[in-house]
Every structure is written in structure tokens, then in C-alpha cells.
Amino acid sequence: MTDPLPLLKDLVSIPSVNPMGRDVSGPEFFEGRVTAYLESHLSRLGVPYETVETAPGRCNVLARLDSAGANRTVLLDAHQDTVPVDGMTIPPFEPTEADGRIYGRGSCDVKGGLAAMLAAFTKLAATRPAGMANVVLSCTCDEEATSLGINHLAGSWTGKTPSYRLCPQRPDVAVVAEPTELDIVVAHRGATRWKLHTAGRACHSSRPSEGVNAIYRMARVLKCLEDYAAWLPDSRPAHRLCGPATLSVGLISGGSSVNVVPDACVIELDRRVIPGEENLEVQAEIVAHLKKHLDFDVVHDQPYCTSPAMGDDLNGDLAEQLSQSIAAVVGARQVIGVPYGTHASRLARVGVPSVVFGPGNIAQAHTKDEWIAIDQLRQAADVYYHFCANG
Numbered sequence: 001m002t003d004p005l006p007l008l009k010d011l012v013s014i015p016s017v018n019p020m021g022r023d024v025s026g027p028e029f030f031e032g033r034v035t036a037y038l039e040s041h042l043s044r045l046g047v048p049y050e051t052v053e054t055a056p057g058r059c060n061v062l063a064r065l066d067s068a069g070a071n072r073t074v075l076l077d078a079h080q081d082t083v084p085v086d087g088m089t090i091p092p093f094e095p096t097e098a099d100g101r102i103y104g105r106g107s108c109d110v111k112g113g114l115a116a117m118l119a120a121f122t123k124l125a126a127t128r129p130a131g132m133a134n135v136v137l138s139c140t141c142d143e144e145a146t147s148l149g150i151n152h153l154a155g156s157w158t159g160k161t162p163s164y165r166l167c168p169q170r171p172d173v174a175v176v177a178e179p180t181e182l183d184i185v186v187a188h189r190g191a192t193r194w195k196l197h198t199a200g201r202a203c204h205s206s207r208p209s210e211g212v213n214a215i216y217r218m219a220r221v222l223k224c225l226e227d228y229a230a231w232l233p234d235s236r237p238a239h240r241l242c243g244p245a246t247l248s249v250g251l252i253s254g255g256s257s258v259n260v261v262p263d264a265c266v267i268e269l270d271r272r273v274i275p276g277e278e279n280l281e282v283q284a285e286i287v288a289h290l291k292k293h294l295d296f297d298v299v300h301d302q303p304y305c306t307s308p309a310m311g312d313d314l315n316g317d318l319a320e321q322l323s324q325s326i327a328a329v330v331g332a333r334q335v336i337g338v339p340y341g342t343h344a345s346r347l348a349r350v351g352v353p354s355v356v357f358g359p360g361n362i363a364q365a366h367t368k369d370e371w372i373a374i375d376q377l378r379q380a381a382d383v384y385y386h387f388c389a390n391g
Contacts, residue, residue, distance in 0.1 A: 004119035012104035072172035079143030109365035113177025113358035120384035179360030190309035211261035241337025275311035310345035
């Protein structure tokens with residue numbers, strides 16, 4: 001078996017930070033260096049691969065193994081990018097092995113899963129077991145922000161984006177790498193995120209009555225949203241696996257100087273959607289709620305994130321098949337739902353039965369001392385191989 005450990009160390013040592021909307025430049029940002037590493041590895045394997053630019057300098061890398069007589073195509077998807085490194089207490093790009101763990105940015109989310117998939121794919125290329133499925137390895141960009149990569153790939157199967165040479169039709173099933181502690185995620189929440197603005201009239205702070213304070217207006221908006229957020233979870237049935245709908249306000253900014261009455265304030269909302277809810281409809285519900293309770297206008301931007309939820313109505317057979325491979329390698333694991341979102345919902349939205357499975361614990365993702373357990377890393381690689389090798 002190709003060991004995923006050295007692959008993970010290589011990947012962690014190559015920065016691929018998603019700027020997540022920041023105006024930045026520098027070699028630590030974007031996925032380009034990881035893309036080049038993947039291209040080099042796949043070239044040495046001698047397998048067909050393609051690199052598709054989805055935005056300037058940001059690419060998806062796909063590789064494919066075909067098997068004579070295979071009756072289905074399996075997509076293995078993992079993303080190349082990581083979150084930023086602000087506040088980390090360990091060297092983010094120096095993979096450190098200690099106490100059965102690898103530390104470093106992306107070790108858990110999700111370069112561990114990427115390394116495990118790459119190791120399994122490498123072994124499949126070398127062994128070509130009889131009866132294996134056709135396998136497409138998908139290494140996508142921009143998962144941590146606006147999902148450019150997976151949207152581009154999924155869109156190619158519906159005619160929204162150009163066709164991919166190595167995956168021109170929908171795969172039959174998909175397994176998405178995220179840290180699940182080797183459990184199978186069959187349902188998860190999605191998210192709608194947008195900016196909301198209040199406007200005022202600026203004046204000197206010594207005569208505030210001559211102006212209109214946009215921050216005071218936003219305070220009233222926030223009170224309405226706080227009440228709405230308390231009402232929301234019980235306002236509709238929670239999903240049995242991934243819980244209730246929720247709302248959170250995560251960012252606020254406004255004003256230009258302490259001695260100027262502010263004429264603008266903006267917040268950013270995160271509305272978690274559950275299976276059965278539509279992303280744009282949940283924004284419309286909040287727009288109507290605020291209009292009912294406020295005597296001034298607020299401006300809602302179009303959402304910059306509309307990540308759909310995923311239900312478990314299409315993936316039962318896939319989960320059962322993957323469960324058999326997991327049991328063969330590490331013993332029985334759970335089938336669960338989670339509150340966070342993944343690429344799997346975007347694949348399911350275009351008709352591909354999808355599940356989420358990978359090494360690591362989501363509690364370690366994005367943390368100041370991010371790490372992954374080496375034993376889970378290797379077990380995940382074995383599971384991916386077993387699943388694909390058995391058709």
C-alpha cells in the first residue's frame with residue numbers, strides 16, 4: 001500500500017491558503033503550488049489527468065483509472081485549499097510528527113483526506129485489481145470560500161460549464177473527503193450567507209441630532225434578528241440526522257471616525273439550512289420578518305454563499321456499500337448527519353448519490369494547532385482502496 005503519510009507531509013508543507021475574500025498576494029495563497037504537486041505525482045504514475053482553470057490561477061485537477069467491464073464510475077473528491085493561518089500556535093507549514101499525529105495547517109481539513117485518496121488512487125493504478133470500478137480522482141479548488149471548483153465540475157454535467165475530458169458524464173456515485181472520524185455522513189446542513197446594510201446621515205458627533213446614526217439602526221436590526229434566531233429552531237421540524245435550522249450574525253462594521261455620526265453599517269448573516277429548505281427562500285423569509293418589525297429600510301445583498309443541504313434520500317445504497325468496506329478494514333462505524341456543509345450536497349444536487357467519509361475529527365479543523373491521527377489517515381486510505389477495488 002502506498003503510504004499516505006509522506007504524501008500528507010508534502011501537502012502540508014505546500015501552502016494553499018484560501019484568502020476568503022481578502023485582498024492578498026503572496027506564494028502562501030491560492031492552490032497553485034498544490035496543483036503543480038498533484039500534476040507531478042500523477043505524471044509519474046503515468047495515468048490520464050487534466051487540469052482545468054475555474055478562475056484565474058485556480059484549477060481543478062482530475063485523474064482517471066478505467067477498468068475493463070466496470071459497471072460504474074466512482075468519484076473521489078477532496079479540496080486543495082485550507083483556511084488562513086491567523087492565530088496558529090504551531091508552524092503552519094512545517095508538518096510535525098508527534099504522539100501518533102501530524103500537525104500543520106490542512107492536516108485535518110482536508111489534506112489528510114486528500115493524501116489518503118491520492119495513496120489509494122496510486123495503489124489502484126499500480127495493482128489494477130480485477131473487478132474494480134472506474135475511478136475519477138477530483139482535486140478541487142476554493143472549497144473554503146465560494147466553492148468555485150466543485151460548482152465548475154458539477155456544472156459541466158448540466159451544461160453550465162464546459163465538459164471535462166476525463167469525466168464528461170455524471171459519475172455513478174461520489175465519496176467526498178472531510179474529517180468524519182471514519183464514520184459515514186449521509187446528511188448535512190447547508191448555508192446561505194449575505195450582507196445586510198443600514199444607511200444613515202453623517203454629521204459631527206457634537207450635534208448628533210442633525211444626523212441619522214446607521215449603527216443605532218443596525219442595533220435595532222440585530223435585536224430583531226436575535227429574536228428571530230431564538231424562534232427559528234423550533235419553527236420547523238429539525239432534521240433527524242443534522243438538527244435544526246439556525247441563524248447567526250458573525251461580522252459587523254460601520255462608521256469612519258468616533259467623532260462622526262455614522263452613515264453606514266453592515267453585518268454578515270449565516271443562515272444554516274436543513275434538508276427540504278431552499279437557500280434563497282430562507283433569505284426572503286428574513287427580509288419579510290425585518291420589514292414587518294422595522295420602520296426604516298434595510299438593504300440585503302444577493303447571497304455570496306448558497307451551499308445546499310443534503311438529505312439521505314439518494315445515498316442509502318452507497319452508504320451500505322461503503323459501510324462494508326469500512327467494516328472490512330477497521331470494523332463497524334456509524335452512519336450520521338452533521339451540521340456543517342460539504343461538496344457532497346453540490347454533487348447530490350445534480351443527481352450524483354454522494355456521501356462524506358474521511359480521516360480526522362472536525363473538532364480539529366481550522367484550529368490553532370490543527371492535527372490528524374496517523375492511524376486514521378492510513379485506515380482511510382485502505383478503505384478508499386477497498387471500496388474502489390470492489391467495484
